[in-house]
Amino acid sequence: MRILRNSKRERELFNKVQATLEKEREGIHASDLLAPRLSYFRKLFPLPLAPEEVGYFAAGHGHHMFLVHLDTGKKGESQEESCTSKKYGITYSPDLRKSKAEFKTARYMKLPVTEKQCIKDFDRYAKQCLIYALCEGVTKWHLYMLYIGLRKVDDAGKMVGGLQAPVLQCYTIMWTEEELAEGDEWLRNQVDLFEEALETKTHAMLPLCEEWQCIRFNTQTRRKEVTCPYFTKCKPKGRYELLKEGLHNPFAEEKK
Numbered sequence: 355m356r357i358l359r360n361s362k363r364e365r366e367l368f369n370k371v372q373a374t375l376e377k378e379r380e381g382i383h384a385s386d387l388l389a390p391r392l393s394y395f396r397k398l399f400p401l402p403l404a405p406e407e408v409g410y411f412a413a414g415h416g417h418h419m420f421l422v423h424l425d426t427g428k429k430g431e432s433q434e435e436s437c438t439s440k441k442y443g444i445t446y447s448p449d450l451r452k453s454k455a456e457f458k459t460a461r462y463m464k465l466p467v468t469e470k471q472c473i474k475d476f477d478r479y480a481k482q483c484l485i486y487a488l489c490e491g492v493t494k495w496h497l498y499m500l501y502i503g504l505r506k507v508d509d510a511g512k513m514v515g516g517l518q519a520p521v522l523q524c525y526t527i528m529w530t531e532e533e534l535a536e537g538d539e540w541l542r543n544q545v546d547l548f549e550e551a552l553e554t555k556t557h558a559m560l561p562l563c564e565e566w567q568c569i570r571f572n573t574q575t576r577r578k579e580v581t582c583p584y585f586t587k588c589k590p591k592g593r594y595e596l597l598k599e600g601l602h603n604p605f606a607e608e609k610k
């Protein structure tokens with residue numbers, strides 16, 4: 355027997371995933387509002403996706419399809435609907451519109467134990483669900499989390515290394531009337547800012563993305579490095595200055 359790696363086929367599949375992901379969406383999509391600065395740069399200066407982004411998407415999408423199939427009984431369909439909100443002037447694509455649910459594949463090493471931890475861990479997902487809830491005019495949204503990167507822990511909850519079996523947890527996020535009113539104002543404001551930034555071609559008015567989207571600690575090289583290809587265009591305040599203090603920028607090297 356022989357087993358040969360088929361690099362040509364790998365490249366073909368990779369290109370297909372990449373092409374699917376790089377399809378430009380018309381107008382403003384709910385996902386643009388979660389990291390509007392990054393979306394601004396992606397819209398104005400599109401770049402091919404990095405291999406790891408394609409890999410994460412393929413893995414996440416596979417789990418997603420299976421879970422949707424379990425929930426709806428429908429095979430091979432994502433059930434993701436492309437919807438338009440006239441109220442906010444955006445498009446949005448909930449995973450399961452009928453049952454008001456969103457699936458996420460997460461790589462956290464530990465499960466959240468308290469509600470406070472869930473609020474911290476799910477901040478970005480909760481914002482996405484809030485947009486869906488506002489667009490759909492409902493007060494709650496379900497969040498199904500598939501944890502695939504959990505590490506083994508001892509009885510005291512301390513990590514003892516090694517991967518644990520994946521875990522599926524289901525949550526329901528609920529908002530008060532007051533929180534929904536605040537969310538409504540936030541969403542309108544985000545849409546206005548994003549439109550203005552695109553029209554005027556200036557990004558400074560847009561909020562900074564989360565720090566991990568700009569900079570991360572590389573565990574292999576043991577140093578902090580830039581993770582966003584638009585870092586030098588964006589010059590994020592309070593982070594850009596770190597270049598002078600030795601922050602590594604692999605994208606600057608690529609250009610050389």
Ligand code: SF4
Pocket residue numbers: 391392395561562563567568582583584585588589590
């Ligand atoms: S550099 Fe940071 S703030 Fe600017 S677009 Fe990239 S991730 Fe967002």
